[in-house]
Amino acid sequence: xxPRLSKSDMLVLCxxxxxxxxxxxIVENMDKVLGFxxxxxxxxxxxxxxxxxxxxxxxxxxxxxxxxxxxEWLADNxxxxxxxxxxxxxxxxxxxxxxxxxxxxxxxxxxxIYGHYDVQPEDPVDLWDSPPxxxxxxxxxxYGRGTADDKGQVFTHVKALEAFxxxxxxxxxxxxxxxxxxxxxxxxxxxxxxMGSPDKISCDAILISDTSWFSDDIASITYGLRGITGLEIxxxxxxxxxxxxxxxxxxxxxxxxxxxxxSQLHDRYGRVTVPGFYDGIQELTQQEKDNFASLPHSDxxxxxxxxxxxxxxxxxxxxxxxxxxxxTLDLNGMYGGYTGxxxxxxxxxxxxxxxxxxxxxxxxxxxxxxxxADYIKAIAPPTxxxxxxxxxGGNPVVAPLDSPGIKAAAKAMEVAFGKQVVFTREGGSIxxxxxxxxxxSAPAVMMGFGLDSDNIHSPNEKFKLTHFYGGINxxxxxxxxxxxxxx
Amino acid sequence: xxPRLSKSDMLVLCxxxxxxxxxxxIVENMDKVLGFxxxxxxxxxxxxxxxxxxxxxxxxxxxxxxxxxxxEWLADNxxxxxxxxxxxxxxxxxxxxxxxxxxxxxxxxxxxIYGHYDVQPEDPVDLWDSPPxxxxxxxxxxYGRGTADDKGQVFTHVKALEAFxxxxxxxxxxxxxxxxxxxxxxxxxxxxxxMGSPDKISCDAILISDTSWFSDDIASITYGLRGITGLEIxxxxxxxxxxxxxxxxxxxxxxxxxxxxxSQLHDRYGRVTVPGFYDGIQELTQQEKDNFASLPHSDxxxxxxxxxxxxxxxxxxxxxxxxxxxxTLDLNGMYGGYTGxxxxxxxxxxxxxxxxxxxxxxxxxxxxxxxxADYIKAIAPPTxxxxxxxxxGGNPVVAPLDSPGIKAAAKAMEVAFGKQVVFTREGGSIxxxxxxxxxxSAPAVMMGFGLDSDNIHSPNEKFKLTHFYGGINxxxxxxxxxxxxxx
Numbered sequence: 001x002x003p004r005l006s007k008s009d010m011l012v013l014c015x016x017x018x019x020x021x022x023x024x025x026i027v028e029n030m031d032k033v034l035g036f037x038x039x040x041x042x043x044x045x046x047x048x049x050x051x052x053x054x055x056x057x058x059x060x061x062x063x064x065x066x067x068x069x070x071x072e073w074l075a076d077n078x079x080x081x082x083x084x085x086x087x088x089x090x091x092x093x094x095x096x097x098x099x100x101x102x103x104x105x106x107x108x109x110x111x112x113i114y115g116h117y118d119v120q121p122e123d124p125v126d127l128w129d130s131p132p133x134x135x136x137x138x139x140x141x142x143y144g145r146g147t148a149d150d151k152g153q154v155f156t157h158v159k160a161l162e163a164f165x166x167x168x169x170x171x172x173x174x175x176x177x178x179x180x181x182x183x184x185x186x187x188x189x190x191x192x193x194x195m196g197s198p199d200k201i202s203c204d205a206i207l208i209s210d211t212s213w214f215s216d217d218i219a220s221i222t223y224g225l226r227g228i229t230g231l232e233i234x235x236x237x238x239x240x241x242x243x244x245x246x247x248x249x250x251x252x253x254x255x256x257x258x259x260x261x262x263s264q265l266h267d268r269y270g271r272v273t274v275p276g277f278y279d280g281i282q283e284l285t286q287q288e289k290d291n292f293a294s295l296p297h298s299d300x301x302x303x304x305x306x307x308x309x310x311x312x313x314x315x316x317x318x319x320x321x322x323x324x325x326x327x328t329l330d331l332n333g334m335y336g337g338y339t340g341x342x343x344x345x346x347x348x349x350x351x352x353x354x355x356x357x358x359x360x361x362x363x364x365x366x367x368x369x370x371x372x373a374d375y376i377k378a379i380a381p382p383t384x385x386x387x388x389x390x391x392x393g394g395n396p397v398v399a400p401l402d403s404p405g406i407k408a409a410a411k412a413m414e415v416a417f418g419k420q421v422v423f424t425r426e427g428g429s430i431x432x433x434x435x436x437x438x439x440x441s442a443p444a445v446m447m448g449f450g451l452d453s454d455n456i457h458s459p460n461e462k463f464k465l466t467h468f469y470g471g472i473n474x475x476x477x478x479x480x481x482x483x484x485x486x487x
Numbered sequence: 488x489x490p491r492l493s494k495s496d497m498l499v500l501c502x503x504x505x506x507x508x509x510x511x512x513i514v515e516n517m518d519k520v521l522g523f524x525x526x527x528x529x530x531x532x533x534x535x536x537x538x539x540x541x542x543x544x545x546x547x548x549x550x551x552x553x554x555x556x557x558x559e560w561l562a563d564n565x566x567x568x569x570x571x572x573x574x575x576x577x578x579x580x581x582x583x584x585x586x587x588x589x590x591x592x593x594x595x596x597x598x599x600i601y602g603h604y605d606v607q608p609e610d611p612v613d614l615w616d617s618p619p620x621x622x623x624x625x626x627x628x629x630y631g632r633g634t635a636d637d638k639g640q641v642f643t644h645v646k647a648l649e650a651f652x653x654x655x656x657x658x659x660x661x662x663x664x665x666x667x668x669x670x671x672x673x674x675x676x677x678x679x680x681x682m683g684s685p686d687k688i689s690c691d692a693i694l695i696s697d698t699s700w701f702s703d704d705i706a707s708i709t710y711g712l713r714g715i716t717g718l719e720i721x722x723x724x725x726x727x728x729x730x731x732x733x734x735x736x737x738x739x740x741x742x743x744x745x746x747x748x749x750s751q752l753h754d755r756y757g758r759v760t761v762p763g764f765y766d767g768i769q770e771l772t773q774q775e776k777d778n779f780a781s782l783p784h785s786d787x788x789x790x791x792x793x794x795x796x797x798x799x800x801x802x803x804x805x806x807x808x809x810x811x812x813x814x815t816l817d818l819n820g821m822y823g824g825y826t827g828x829x830x831x832x833x834x835x836x837x838x839x840x841x842x843x844x845x846x847x848x849x850x851x852x853x854x855x856x857x858x859x860a861d862y863i864k865a866i867a868p869p870t871x872x873x874x875x876x877x878x879x880g881g882n883p884v885v886a887p888l889d890s891p892g893i894k895a896a897a898k899a900m901e902v903a904f905g906k907q908v909v910f911t912r913e914g915g916s917i918x919x920x921x922x923x924x925x926x927x928s929a930p931a932v933m934m935g936f937g938l939d940s941d942n943i944h945s946p947n948e949k950f951k952l953t954h955f956y957g958g959i960n961x962x963x964x965x966x967x968x969x970x971x972x973x974x
Binding site for chain 1: 713715717719724725726727729730731733734735736737738739740742743745746747749750751752753789790793794795796797798799800801806809810813815817818819820821822823824825826830831832833834835838839840843845868869870871872878913914915916
């Protein structure tokens with residue numbers, strides 16, 4: 001899948017696609033850089049395996065020393081790569097790993113590479129085919145916790161920059177790294193650090209490789225993410241569980257009341273009924289509409305994969321749009337009364353529902369949370385008491401599709417992988433991305449190398465080797481392409 | 488609270504009440520019987536304490552030998568009381584204790600006394616002020632598991648009949664006992680036994696003391712019980728929990744779908760919407776309406792006791808009627824998705840609701856269950872799969888208010904306790920009662936001596952000593968009064 005490189009001054013790459021063949025020109029110095037990468041593939045893989053052996057699970061207090069050791073190892077690796085000013089920035093929790101290589105000149109753009117060296121817990125261990133912290137190559141994939149999320153992806157950029165430095169070439173852009181150790185447990189230190197808009201990580205683009213492709217065959221650049229906000233609702237009825245025979249018919253049942261509230265949160269067209277919920281949502285551009293129209297999708301296959309009778313959602317929008325650019329309100333959990341085996345004939349004392357709203361550009365999480373809470377209180381029946389507890393949230397992100405970084409990333413992906421590249425907005429949320437854009441006044445470029453089949457957060461997490469090597473190439477080509485844009 | 492008895496031939500009892508004083512005449516032989524009870528109160532209490540020490544918890548397999556020993560003890564006590572033909576009727580599970588005293592002649596009615604010698608589990612033991620199986624008298628109450636439910640109430644009848652026998656008096660009615668050991672765990676043996684309509688327990692009235700008074704100051708005879716039936720509904724969505732960011736908006740959320748179904752089960756007037764749900768319900772007689780009107784009740788106090796903002800239920804009916812003579816549909820439990828602390832932003836794979844319908848005379852449990860299941864399937868959205876699992880049920884009971892047994896019981900309660908006696912229909916269900924009435928073709932007489940404050944099924948279960956002694960008197964007076972009725 002990697003581009004085949006000739007030794008000529010001007011390299012001509014012919015990429016086979018269903019689309020017409022394009023001729024892409026890469027300047028001479030890239031020949032050396034990409035050659036270096038090719039020659040060092042095995043060493044890069046061996047180093048990544050060392051990186052992956054650290055059990056840097058940030059959600060588990062007991063493993064905090066291991067998280068620190070992992071950060072130190074990464075810093076050392078970056079120093080050995082030739083990256084400069086490497087340091088561990090101390091925080092209240094896990095250190096941020098910083099490094100830079102600023103030799104392109106003031107007139108060239110600066111890219112900040114963000115990622116994380118912490119990983120998800122490995123449970124349930126029984127379901128792994130090989131030990132989660134003893135990485136193993138099988139069938140062209142590297143298996144292990146953190147391979148795709150996010151150590152493997154972070155490492156592509158470290159190795160790409162190393163390829164420039166060790167080849168004696170200049171990447172053409174100024175490069176900074178900020179790699180955090182707490183992304184899987186709230187990004188609190190990263191958030192604190194960003195709140196000061198630190199000049200140390202000022203940049204013209206934020207490059208993030210922590211997303212997945214649209215499909216195994218279609219590479220994608222993510223330029224939008226939904227935001228998120230949540231509420232927990234507690235409907236409070238009688239001061240104790242009551243016998244449903246003795247008291248049934250006497251008072252409101254909190255579970256029935258909660259179901260009544262929830263059922264009023266959508267209308268018959270699948271729209272959220274909270275007043276003002278859709279106010280101000282940014283309309284799709286013609287380019288975005290064309291993008292959606294061009295993406296392959298089958299509702300029947302989608303439903304079949306999930307084993308549901310049919311797709312469902314807001315009327316007037318296709319499934320791909322509904323799961324990415326339209327806001328939603330979903331119950332994540334609900335409970336009340338007796339939930340064990342068999343029956344217990346009670347009227348429960350209370351009932352609880354947990355819900356999240358996914359929001360899109362034009363919506364703000366605090367506003368949507370407040371509106372939803374107000375509406376729920378307004379429609380709550382007078383027969384019960386109600387508590388509405390807010391959860392933390394994050395705003396949606398949309399990066400300009402015409403930013404130089406996005407264009408460079410698309411070209412880099414296309415060249416490195418020889419695949420069609422599409423621009424997508426994802427339904428999930430990475431709240432820190434919006435903060436990066438806001439505090440550094442720079443657009444995010446989400447050039448991810450993962451696949452949906454990589455089992456991130458699950459047993460048997462993997463990273464395709466061609467995506468690891470292709471990712472290093474893509475990162476190098478990105479730097480080269482981005483260097484051609486004006487600052 | 489016990490009637491004070493003179494030694495004269497004709498006993499005149501003056502009972503102080505808010506109602507006009509009545510003169511009640513008790514014939515001479517009752518003087519001896521009630522005197523015997525008075526003299527033996529302490530011994531009866533000591534024997535009851537022995538009865539209560541057996542840990543006859545029928546829901547716990549390990550305690551089955553203890554349940555058997557309890558049955559044997561009861562049988563011995565009945566034999567010592569002079570009761571005849573006492574035997575343990577073997578069943579697949581716990582034995583039924585039978586005994587009789589048939590000396591009133593064929594022209595006199597036969598009363599069958601039904602009750603149970605098994606008890607609820609004592610958990611949580613920590614919350615008991617004295618050990619549950621070491622009964623203790625405090626402040627005029629006997630504390631211990633089974634005191635009110637139902638050993639103490641069963642024992643009143645054994646001791647009442649003993650008082651006749653040991654005084655050399657004839658109770659005037661033929662008496663049979665059938666005391667089961669499995670009431671708290673399904674009454675399966677009793678049900679099996681009844682299905683054969685056994686001649687051994689044929690009777691003219693079934694006397695049951697396993698209910699509570701309307702209030703501490705108002706004694707009551709229960710002449711009706713609601714029936715019960717239940718369903719468990721499972722709404723099935725995607726084949727796995729889904730990330731609510733990646734999939735939110737793509738498909739129906741099973742929790743939202745279940746809330747939608749539940750919210751359609753009542754209309755805005757609090758009526759159950761299942762087609763035909765109210766068909767054929769027996770109307771209240773004028774006497775019943777007058778009864779309800781005469782009962783003291785305050786919605787404000789009722790709501791205050793339960794700490795709810797207001798009462799609620801089917802429009803057009805008072806609270807006392809809604810909780811006893813009107814059918815209901817209540818959720819007993821519901822769950823789906825993430826129910827732990829904090830948030831997990833998923834679309835759950837499925838959602839479950841458990842519900843019971845309390846039904847009233849004119850409704851049949853199988854019919855209501857079927858109608859409700861059919862309706863739920865009919866209104867379930869096409870976007871999910873649905874499973875409806877039926878639970879076992881029992882039909883409602885209403886005993887004729889003008890049966891000689893009911894009249895005798897009312898008189899007996901009034902004399903024994905010197906309290907106003909009211910006739911009530913209870914909202915709870917004792918499915919076996921309907922089977923007794925049906926299989927033995929005899930009316931039930933529910934003359935209970937418990938109080939709502941007796942903590943049955945809870946820690947610190949108790950039985951008021953005046954209710955134990957008064958219950959023995961009431962049972963004796965009932966036999967005497969009932970003997971005056973034609974068979």
